[in-house]
């Protein structure tokens with residue numbers, strides 16, 4: 001007897017994570033029924049994906065592309081819609097498994113809408129959990145949803161935990177590639193261009209996370225993400241630079257055992273883990289050839305050249321809205337760097353300025369999250385517009 005296909009929705013289907021997810025779905029078309037695909041602006045790719053997977057609904061966030069989407073899907077029987085409300089409606093249609101892969105805080109409300117259905121949420125959009133930690137975790141609990149970590153390091157921890165209680169864990173270790181500036185001098189980083197920063201040594205990803213990797217703000221976001229996902233204190237989360245990106249995460253148990261997950265740097269592996277969970281599925285991802293890798297190096301991160309990592313730890317310790325402000329200011333700074341309005345080191349300076357200005361306000365609900373996200377963006381924009389330089393020294397934060 002064949003079982004009914006699992007229903008799935010992909011938020012951010014046209015992005016890097018979205019395309020890896022579509023690849024897995026296309027490989028087993030009878031196993032999955034696509035409820036909705038959501039894209040931002042890439043209407044041609046969205047329509048192609050919807051046709052290839054015979055999706056029930058395709059939604060584009062940019063309302064001005066409604067006519068183009070209609071033309072591309074005409075005669076296919078696939079329903080379509082455009083605009084932010086349509087994105088939120090698509091996200092709220094019940095699906096057994098939803099991939100949350102819209103970049104940045106823009107993904108928060110769609111992810112929350114899916115969470116309210118009480119099914120499985122495969123979380124790639126780390127910024128949502130960083131900016132709205134308690135609010136998201138409460139939504140997951142209230143709805144009885146299951147949060148499955150997609151981020152490679154967190155998926156590695158999830159797999160290495162293998163159901164062990166968190167009280168058995170002494171600490172976890174998130175690995176970091178070190179990015180393109182792992183060995184660069186501060187002088188080189190000062191004048192680094194977007195082209196240089198977009199050359200990730202091991203992973204192929206969207207622009208925002210690639211810049212985050214270069215500044216190690218990505219690892220900072222991931223420390224906060226890990227604290228939320230696994231209910232760990234800041235000092236239980238270590239970061240080790242591991243340039244081979246073969247070991248993705250490790251769990252140090254109280255009995256002295258150290259368990260790790262390894263794999264080729266291909267996001268289809270962690271995505272497949274969440275898609276088939278608690279089962280396993282076949283993927284076409286390359287297999288890790290340990291003989292070819294030959295050696296595994298690990299080193300401590302340099303928080304002077306990469307202040308964003310230190311700032312993220314400060315934000316996590318401060319609590320309240322500090323992580324919201326960290327992530328919002330970082331988003332603005334990354335955009336400004338990509339548009340050549342600030343230099344590479346301006347990213348850390350912008351985050352430090354916004355955090356210093358706004359501290360760690362109380363954040364109890366979604367309204368407060370959105371308020372402090374907007375405030376963080378406003379302070380970051382003010383700092384950038386003034387062309388100010390800040391110090392890379394620690395910022396003092398009041399606790400919430």
Ligand SMILES: NC(=O)C1=CN([C@@H]2O[C@H](COP(=O)(O)OP(=O)(O)OC[C@H]3O[C@@H](n4cnc5c(N)ncnc54)[C@H](OP(=O)(O)O)[C@@H]3O)[C@@H](O)[C@H]2O)C=CC1
Nearest residue numbers: 012014015016017039040041042061102106124125205206
């Ligand atoms: N790429 C990776 O390997 C990893 C990514 N992540 C996380 O996953 C998330 C996605 O990353 P990645 O796939 O690299 O990013 P991309 O930039 O490649 O993709 C982002 C996706 O979100 C869509 N999008 C952007 N804004 C909106 C919006 N307002 N409404 C609806 N859709 C929108 C984009 O649409 P369009 O392109 O059509 O405009 C695209 O489909 C990020 O949070 C990232 O940190 C985590 C671990 C690894």
Ligand SMILES: CC(=O)[C@@H](O)[C@H](O)COP(=O)(O)O
Nearest residue numbers: 151152176177178179213218
């Ligand atoms: C694939 C993934 O999970 C990314 O978050 C990756 O970790 C980025 O590389 P860095 O380790 O350089 O940040």
Ligand SMILES: [Mn+2]
Nearest residue numbers: 151152153222
């Ligand atoms: Mn990661």
